[in-house]
Amino acid sequence: MSPKPTLQDVASAVGVSRSTVSNAYSRPDQLSSALRARIFEAARQLDYPGPDPTARSLRRGFVGTTGVLFTSKLSYAFTDPFAVRFLAGVASAAEKRGTSLLLVPLPAETAQARSAVENASVDGFCVYCAPEESWVLDIIRRRGLPFVTTAPRPDAGDDRYVGIDERAAARSVADHVAGLGHRRVALLGESTLPDAPPGPLRLAGPGDAPHPTTRGRLTGFADALAAVGVGWTDITVLNATGNSRAAAAAAVAGVFTGDDPPTAVLACSDVLALGVLDTLGGRAAEVSVTGFDDVADAAVAGLTTVRQPAEEKGRIATELLLDPPADAAAGHVLLPTELVVRTSTRPLQRS
CATH class of the missing domain: 3.40.50.2300 (Response regulator)
Incomplete structure (x- = not known):
């Protein structure tokens, strides 16, 4: 099996430097359209797929992905009506900022759950309904990543959250x-x-x-x-x-x-x-x-x-994560709730 073509192979074929080929993919404004066309044609002929996205993310220092931690199976995100609305709010805020989402369910087995948090390739986490959040947050802190929770805590300090009382x-x-x-x-x-x-x-x-x-x-x-x-x-x-x-x-x-x-x-x-x-x-x-x-x-x-406002909760959580306020107090958001009385409650029937 022949070796996979590399960035250097494309550079040699065109007669330019490796950084010039890299710029054709990641900084197109640095090159003329004619030179970019020559580079892409050479890449096509060599069957070169482009720079490895993981390696490129490591060089840039960010992935472009927001993680959403769930306490349940992944299917919960698509079947629970409140979770669906919450995620709609998360997605709307993420779309405006050009970032993608990674849904990370936490398995019941502790070692697997820890591994899920430790290995998720994300720039930060929105922690949605995690049981006993302390160990989850400790792992995120050790990774040096930002996070926002949906469970307000009196000891939150500089940690950001959005939720209800x-x-x-x-x-x-x-x-x-x-x-x-x-x-x-x-x-x-x-x-x-x-x-x-x-x-x-x-x-x-x-x-x-x-x-x-x-x-x-x-x-x-x-x-x-x-x-x-x-x-x-x-x-x-x-x-x-x-x-x-x-x-x-x-x-x-x-x-x-x-x-x-x-x-x-x-x-x-x-x-x-x-x-x-x-x-x-x-x-x-x-x-x-x-x-x-x-x-x-x-x-x-x-x-x-x-x-309670499900979509607003998701939207604000994502905004706090991607655009953190300078004032720590502004990162503590309590949303309003409303009692809605309908026909399923009625005065006690005394016998």
Whole structure:
């Protein structure tokens, strides 16, 4: 097998230097159109494909790619309605700045997850829904790369983030449900505890949920219920093993058939809430159900939920990453949320 043609082969064929050939590909303004045409014709005849993009990126010091870290499988980015909207915002900001995107799912196995972060060829990371972010951020810092998270942290310092006040937003919808008279309440989250089976689980308190988003929402729910005399031990906590309607159905299986079943379910996402409504079927009028995010199907189902701006979150996260503000405080962005009351919640029916 003959050796692959090189940049030097093209330079020798044309009678110019290696840097001149390189400029034909990367700095065309430095050459006349006639000379560039001669170089490209020689490259074509030699079957030279052009400079190696990886090596060229190393020389330039940047790749031209933004990494988006996901906690779940890659398919999550294309099937979860909130993630799809978030990525639309990321893409719109990236397009304006001429950068591409690399979606990096974090495998469940820790060594593989670390390898994914360590080896991703990117200029920086948008960290979307990573569980217990500290080790992820430590790796990114060791690589010397910038990052933006979507989980606000009180100890963020100079780290940039864009998100919502999860606790306050969750409390708003739980206050609404408590105000309707509900006291037997179930809280439904995705992977509330790692490796826990679907259904009821023991959780000492909302602070024991490892995922920062779930932790914030459970805490907000608990705040509202505590205000009306419902302690944590009186709350049913349910675990869904994924963010899908089927996972929600498995989590609530049997919950409404025992003595004193919940009269309300507060879900940590609209998808889970919709799964609860699917399960209830004709009994949906007996149980109030709420979600979180306000995805498109929420309005169709009449779901009471918390609206947050998904696309704006993705757009701002990418802007903070690619155009960092000089003032650290300007890199801490909290977006507004809105309680949207629909027909899935109603006053407690007293027997």
